[in-house]
Structure formats: structure tokens, C-alpha cells
Amino acid sequence: MTRRYSALSLFREGLANQTGWEPAWRSPQPRKTYDVIVIGGGGHGLSTVYYLARNHGITNVAVLEKGWIGGGNTGRNTTVVRSNYYYPESVALYGLAHRLYENLSGEINYNVMLSQRGMVTLCHSVAEMEIAARLVNAMQINGTDAELFSVEDVRRVLPNYNFAPDARFPVLGGVWQGRAGTARHDAVAWGYARAASRLGVDIIQNCEITDFIIEGGRCRGVETTRGAIRANRIGMAVAGHSSVLAAKAGFRLPINSYALQACVSEPVKPVLDTVVLSPGTGVYVSQSDKGEIVLGGALDRVPSYGQRGNLPTLESVIAGLLEMFPSFGQLKLMRQWAGIVDVVPDSSPIIGESPLPGLFLNCGWGTGGFKAIPAGGTLLAHLLATGRHHDISRPFDLDRFTTGRLLDEAAGSGIAH
Numbered sequence: 001m002t003r004r005y006s007a008l009s010l011f012r013e014g015l016a017n018q019t020g021w022e023p024a025w026r027s028p029q030p031r032k033t034y035d036v037i038v039i040g041g042g043g044h045g046l047s048t049v050y051y052l053a054r055n056h057g058i059t060n061v062a063v064l065e066k067g068w069i070g071g072g073n074t075g076r077n078t079t080v081v082r083s084n085y086y087y088p089e090s091v092a093l094y095g096l097a098h099r100l101y102e103n104l105s106g107e108i109n110y111n112v113m114l115s116q117r118g119m120v121t122l123c124h125s126v127a128e129m130e131i132a133a134r135l136v137n138a139m140q141i142n143g144t145d146a147e148l149f150s151v152e153d154v155r156r157v158l159p160n161y162n163f164a165p166d167a168r169f170p171v172l173g174g175v176w177q178g179r180a181g182t183a184r185h186d187a188v189a190w191g192y193a194r195a196a197s198r199l200g201v202d203i204i205q206n207c208e209i210t211d212f213i214i215e216g217g218r219c220r221g222v223e224t225t226r227g228a229i230r231a232n233r234i235g236m237a238v239a240g241h242s243s244v245l246a247a248k249a250g251f252r253l254p255i256n257s258y259a260l261q262a263c264v265s266e267p268v269k270p271v272l273d274t275v276v277l278s279p280g281t282g283v284y285v286s287q288s289d290k291g292e293i294v295l296g297g298a299l300d301r302v303p304s305y306g307q308r309g310n311l312p313t314l315e316s317v318i319a320g321l322l323e324m325f326p327s328f329g330q331l332k333l334m335r336q337w338a339g340i341v342d343v344v345p346d347s348s349p350i351i352g353e354s355p356l357p358g359l360f361l362n363c364g365w366g367t368g369g370f371k372a373i374p375a376g377g378t379l380l381a382h383l384l385a386t387g388r389h390h391d392i393s394r395p396f397d398l399d400r401f402t403t404g405r406l407l408d409e410a411a412g413s414g415i416a417h
């Protein structure tokens, strides 16, 4: 039952130091055994346990998080949601996620603040325009709502852009996806957690997995800082630390880990009502609902688990932003942060059973897994419930690195990584 608060009860709650709030999810002690456990309480782990309960009726489930839920990349990302990918396999994956996002607030009764304000990927040269035209054709054939923008179209959606004749990055047009936009990252994590908890799933925080229990060549559970926990099937969605846990399980993944930075300005009145990506400057930018200008760019190019980010990368992102929007030079930078992202050679995720039977993977989303959370959870839940791939996850199995059927989205749709 959802408790309702009147204005008076909210006032009393404030005076009583918020002692009467109903927690959004239960925090039980971990049991010794579950049917399924999922490691990692980010968006992918939380959506997995929600869909296990919701789609498959499996509720003897726990999600185990070493810190607090949503404290990893899910709470550190720049919240862009889009599905304009190139390969049909990717279109199916990100298209599923996009459709699920569009109904998510209603489904889990939690406002994830999806704002479908549209996104434009800018072309700064004739060559980029030609590639964009081919890309839009391919996307439309695959059923994605992509549109080729002329320079006039870009002027319409980006009146503050630097269209001066001597601009260092002139715009010739772009690729537009009208259904793209942003969603509130914390709300996605908290909404899935609350919905899963209400279906009977245990949300266990401050519970770090330190090792795997392997018996008869199969994964039977995990050792944690809160004791051993056993399960029939184990899922792992620990973006940024997949290789660390894979090493404990006795196998290697084709992954390199890097810091990815982002930053926000002080909040200002609405000045930018689309998401902008400029591969030429290496910058993407949007304005949050609070008014902050949110921007990011490329990876810090040195593999690292240092979650700080280096200054030269930040400087180049800000320099690129000011070439495009000189008026933003008046803004003060308020915060900068980084997250560790796991990058796969073909820039597509890995979903499937690991080389250790009983342990299933959802990892390798690189810089773009927030937009995929509802699909990543649906597909890992399907694997954990049935032991078999969903048609959409099959092409993303780890075996593509032995068969050679790679899905190189960096080459296909030009995503940076």
C-alpha cells in the first residue's frame, strides 16, 4: 500500500526529522540462499530483478550492491536516451529499450522524467553530411525514426549555435531523432528498486562480492562482505568492474576500462531545448530540468580505474563547447566527475552466459548503457529465468569474439566508443 501524505503530515514530518517516512524499498538482511542473485545495484541490475519478478514470476531474488544503489555509472551519467544505431541487431536492442522507457513512468508508477526533446548529431563538413545521409537511409530502412537535417533545420532547433561565417566548426546539417532526449538517472534506479522490492525482491546494499563459490565447474553462489550467499543462477551487471569480477571467476573478458568524465554548469534559464552531439568537436551537451548545462565528451584515453578524470580531456570538451556556443563562456562550471566504463572492441555490449556455467553477464555498455537499461534488464532476466537467449540478446553473446560476427557500432553509427 502506498501511504499518502497531506500538506499537514508533510509539515509534521519535517518537524519530526523525517522519522515517519515509509522507505521506498525494504532493506532486509540477506538470506543464505536465493533462486537468483544479481550482482550490481545499478540500473541494469535493478531492472533485471524487476523483470525477473514482473515477467517471469521469480521473486526469491536478491540484488547485491557493494555501495548504494544507483551510486555507480547510473548515477554519474549524462542521461541521454536515444536509439539511432546502425546494425539491425542494435536497432532491435536499443529500440526495445526506447519503447520500454516511453512507458516506464506509468508502468512502475515512478516519474523517471523522460523528456523527449529530440537530439541532433551535427555535421561540420561535406564528408560528414554524406555519411549522415547514408546513415539516415540505413536507420530508416531498419525502422528507426531518424531524419536528415539541413542547416536551416539546425538553425531552427539551435538558435544559439555559432553560425558566424568564420566559425571554426560551421554546420552543414545533421541527423535528428525526435524521440530521443533525457531521463532522470536517479529516478530510473530508485523507481526500479521500489517496484522490484514491492514484488518481493531483496535489495541488499553495502554488500560487496569478494569471490565466487564454484563447485563441480559451476557457479553456485558468492562470497560477500555480509557472508556467503548461494543461488541457482547468478547475474552480473557491474559496469566498469566486469573484468575485476571476471578475474575472480577465472576468465578474461575482451574489455578495457577507462574513466569517462562529465560536468555541469551553474543553473540558468532555458537556453537549449535539444540534446546536441558534435563528433567533430567531440562534445555532447544538453540542459537539465534544473537549468544546468550538462556536457561530456570522449574517454580519458588511458585505461584506468581512477575515478577522477584528467584535466586535458575536460579542457578539450569545454573548448569544443565554446566553439559551438560562445555565449556559454559566461557560465561558471559547478561540478565535474567521472565514472569507469567498460569498453568492448566492437563498441557493443556483452549479454549471455559467461565461460563459468551458472554465471550470466550484462556488461560492456561503454559510454552508452543508460539508454539501454530497460532492455538490458529484460534480456538478462530472460536468460536467468530460462537459461536461454532472447532473440534480441543472441547476437550480443560473448561467442561473437570467436565466430567473428562483431557488431561494430563505432564504425556503423559513429558512436565514439
Ligand SMILES: Cc1cc2nc3c(=O)[nH]c(=O)nc-3n(C[C@H](O)[C@H](O)[C@H](O)COP(=O)(O)OP(=O)(O)OC[C@H]3O[C@@H](n4cnc5c(N)ncnc54)[C@H](O)[C@@H]3O)c2cc1C
Binding pocket: 039, 040, 041, 042, 043, 044, 045, 064, 065, 066, 067, 068, 069, 070, 071, 072, 073, 074, 075, 076, 077, 078, 079, 080, 081, 207, 208, 209, 210, 237, 238, 239, 240, 241, 245, 260, 261, 262, 296, 337, 338, 339, 340, 341, 365, 366, 367, 368, 369, 370, 371, 372
Ligand atoms: C560520465 C558518464 C556519462 C554517461 N552518459 C551516458 C548517457 O548520456 N547515455 C547513456 O546511455 N549512457 C551514458 N553513460 C553510460 C552509463 O552510465 C552506463 O552504461 C550505465 O549506467 C551502466 O549501468 P549499470 O547498471 O550496468 O552500471 P552501474 O550503474 O555502474 O552499476 C553497477 C554497480 O555494480 C556495483 N559493483 C561493482 N563491483 C561490485 C562488487 N564486487 N560487488 C557488488 N557490487 C559491485 C557498483 O557499485 C555499481 O553500483 C555514461 C557514463 C558516464 C561515466
